[in-house]
Amino acid sequence: MLLCEEGGIEPLNPLSFFKLIPVLVVNPIVKMHDVGNASVNYPQLLHQTYNEALLRNELAQKHWQKLKEEYMTLESFLNDLPKELSKDVMVPVAPRALMRGKIAHSNEILVCLGQGYFVKRSAIQAVEICKRREKICSDMLESLEKERNLFIGRQELPLQQDAFGGVREIIEEYNEEEETHWKAEHKKKEREYRQKLAELRTKEKTAVVDEESLWQRLDELELQEELEEELDRLHAEESDMEEEEDEEGEEEDDEEEEKGNERDTKKEGMQSEKDLPKEEMHAKCPSLGRRVSFAALAGDENEDEELRIEFHHSNVSPPDPTRSEIIQSPAELYLHFKNVFLTEPKSILKKTSSYENSFDNTFGEDSHGEVTEYESAVDLSSPTPPPPPPIREEVVERVTNVSSSTPAADRPVSRFKALRQQKKR
Amino acid sequence: MTRDVSEKIHKYEIFINDVLKEDLKKIHFLRDKVLHDLAELGQLKNTLETYIDMDLENGFKSQMSLGCDFYVQANINDARTIFIDIGLGHYLEFSLKSALIYVEKRSAMLQKQLQKLAQDSADNKATIKLVLGGIQELQKG
Numbered sequence: 001m002l003l004c005e006e007g008g009i010e011p012l013n014p015l016s017f018f019k020l021i022p023v024l025v026v027n028p029i030v031k032m033h034d035v036g037n038a039s040v041n042y043p044q045l046l047h048q049t050y051n052e053a054l055l056r057n058e059l060a061q062k063h064w065q066k067l068k069e070e071y072m073t074l075e076s077f078l079n080d081l082p083k084e085l086s087k088d089v090m091v092p093v094a095p096r097a098l099m100r101g102k103i104a105h106s107n108e109i110l111v112c113l114g115q116g117y118f119v120k121r122s123a124i125q126a127v128e129i130c131k132r133r134e135k136i137c138s139d140m141l142e143s144l145e146k147e148r149n150l151f152i153g154r155q156e157l158p159l160q161q162d163a164f165g166g167v168r169e170i171i172e173e174y175n176e177e178e179e180t181h182w183k184a185e186h187k188k189k190e191r192e193y194r195q196k197l198a199e200l201r202t203k204e205k206t207a208v209v210d211e212e213s214l215w216q217r218l219d220e221l222e223l224q225e226e227l228e229e230e231l232d233r234l235h236a237e238e239s240d241m242e243e244e245e246d247e248e249g250e251e252e253d254d255e256e257e258e259k260g261n262e263r264d265t266k267k268e269g270m271q272s273e274k275d276l277p278k279e280e281m282h283a284k285c286p287s288l289g290r291r292v293s294f295a296a297l298a299g300d301e302n303e304d305e306e307l308r309i310e311f312h313h314s315n316v317s318p319p320d321p322t323r324s325e326i327i328q329s330p331a332e333l334y335l336h337f338k339n340v341f342l343t344e345p346k347s348i349l350k351k352t353s354s355y356e357n358s359f360d361n362t363f364g365e366d367s368h369g370e371v372t373e374y375e376s377a378v379d380l381s382s383p384t385p386p387p388p389p390p391i392r393e394e395v396v397e398r399v400t401n402v403s404s405s406t407p408a409a410d411r412p413v414s415r416f417k418a419l420r421q422q423k424k425r
Numbered sequence: 426m427t428r429d430v431s432e433k434i435h436k437y438e439i440f441i442n443d444v445l446k447e448d449l450k451k452i453h454f455l456r457d458k459v460l461h462d463l464a465e466l467g468q469l470k471n472t473l474e475t476y477i478d479m480d481l482e483n484g485f486k487s488q489m490s491l492g493c494d495f496y497v498q499a500n501i502n503d504a505r506t507i508f509i510d511i512g513l514g515h516y517l518e519f520s521l522k523s524a525l526i527y528v529e530k531r532s533a534m535l536q537k538q539l540q541k542l543a544q545d546s547a548d549n550k551a552t553i554k555l556v557l558g559g560i561q562e563l564q565k566g
Contacts, residue, residue: 067493074493081497091489091499094472095465096510097524101501103489112494126495133493 043164050155057151061144068137075130082107082123430563437560441553449549456542459535466532469509473525476504 081087084106091101109126110118121129158164327336481504489499507524508516519527 070493074491074495077491078495089489089499090508091487091501093487093501093507094469097469097472098508098516099501100503100506100508101487101489101499104486104498104500106497108498109491110488110496110498112496118496130493130495 043159046158047155050151053151054148054155057144057148061141061148064137064140064144068134068141071130071134071137075127075134078109078123078127078130430566434560434563437556437563441556445549445553445556449546449553452542452546452549456539456546459539459542463532463535463539466528466535470525470528470532473507473521473528476507477521477525 081103087103087106089101089103090098093099107123109121109123111121111126111129112118327333484500484502484504486498486500488496490496504521506518506520508518509524509527511517511527
């Protein structure tokens with residue numbers, strides 16, 4: 001409402017504010033033409049319509065641009081005006097007529113608010129009004145620019161997308177003869193289908209009606225039930241087995257696969273062998289061993305799917321670490337060159353008293369040439385005894401010699417230990 | 426024969442639309458401008474007469490427009506002379522009475538122009554009518 005009048009150039013009523021906003025109106029004459037004539041040039045119509053809209057838009061833009069510039073010049077003038085008390089000017093008294101005059105009160109500006117209302121403001125306040133109105137102008141220009149882009153887009157896009165071009169119609173031809181032919185065929189097919197269905201039903205009925213067949217059927221069902229139970233039990237056990245197998249990580253995957261296969265094959269077997277007597281079925285049923293059941297069944301059912309891994313033992317005997325000439329670990333050095341070393345190396349591990357007590361005598365017997373806590377050099381001086389077999393035939397109870405285990409006097413012994421040993425004595 | 430006639434009719438129509446009607450538009454535009462000037466002169470004449478009648482030689486106060494409906498008070502000390510646009514952006518200083526004479530003379534001149542333009546417009550319209558009549562004649566024959 002503030003902008004209802006355009007300064008000095010041509011008065012605008014408030015309604016003109018809205019008139020300036022271009023509205024897309026299709027020319028009614030063109031519309032009528034459109035209705036009357038089927039072959040209207042739609043692209044041209046679109047082009048024409050949007051061109052009109054764009055023209056209106058351009059005019060509005062020009063108008064607001066002009067207004068904005070006027071306000072800007074006014075603002076700069078109002079900034080300068082109050083610097084002087086009075087100013088000699090040529091006063092326009094009529095259109096195209098000026099008179100010599102003076103601006104009297106340079107800081108009193110009368111501003112029109114529209115509808116014939118005026119307010120008296122200081123120059124600075126008037127400048128603020130100016131700025132507000134300038135902003136309205138810029139906003140208006142911005143929205144007009146947006147509108148312009150929108151119109152251009154709407155004008156161009158249908159042409160780019162070929163909206164008026166290749167119009168394709170979906171045509172379904174109606175041929176009466178073919179239609180009737182198809183209907184007849186369809187009826188025939190339907191009748192056949194129904195006949196088949198009826199036959200099937202009668203078959204089932206007769207099968208059940210006969211007493212013998214009824215018993216047979218019951219037997220079958222019983223057998224099936226049993227088999228299912230068996231299967232359930234098997235599955236339960238398998239799940240147990242799975243838990244165990246979690247420990248042996250490497251094999252797990254393979255076995256999972258195997259089990260999958262196993263189940264499948266079992267099911268197949270079940271279906272195909274439904275009619276077999278019970279005993280035979282039990283024989284066929286896999287035992288609860290880990291893999292045997294599967295292998296057996298798989299062999300029966302599908303031989304080409306079976307995987308067999310065959311291997312033979314070589315003639316070479318496995319290497320004996322104590323006998324071999326080649327030194328494989330640093331610990332074996334002491335075995336091979338015992339005469340060179342006067343003492344066995346000391347362990348870096350911390351000695352514990354209990355360890356010493358319990359083991360220092362037994363080590364003489366089961367020395368494997370490993371680095372031990374062994375302290376005395378008894379064994380070193382003697383020739384190497386033949387290595388004992390890994391498993392002994394007979395179990396001999398160890399005789400612990402307490403006195404021999406007493407440490408030498410010069411060795412440091414913990415006080416508690418010494419006390420204990422004294423007590424024992 | 427008929428083809429020649431239709432060609433002629435076509436030519437005449439083009440002449441009407443592209444020449445005569447365009448001329449008419451120009452004449453009307455000029456006439457509007459002259460009428461506008463005349464109205465302004467009439468306003469000026471009224472103002473001058475008011476000044477003379479009110480005997481404002483000692484000056485008076487007025488509101489001076491700064492544009493965009495912003496006004497500031499201006500005092501006119503010397504109301505004996507007035508500057509009037511005499512055309513092409515030139516202003517001439519007149520005493521109020523001589524200004525009045527100038528305005529009257531100028532408005533008389535503009536009236537003459539207006540009459541001439543009205544005449545031109547009438548002539549043009551007559552020509553258009555004539556050509557239209559010719560076309561009708563051609564269509565009949």
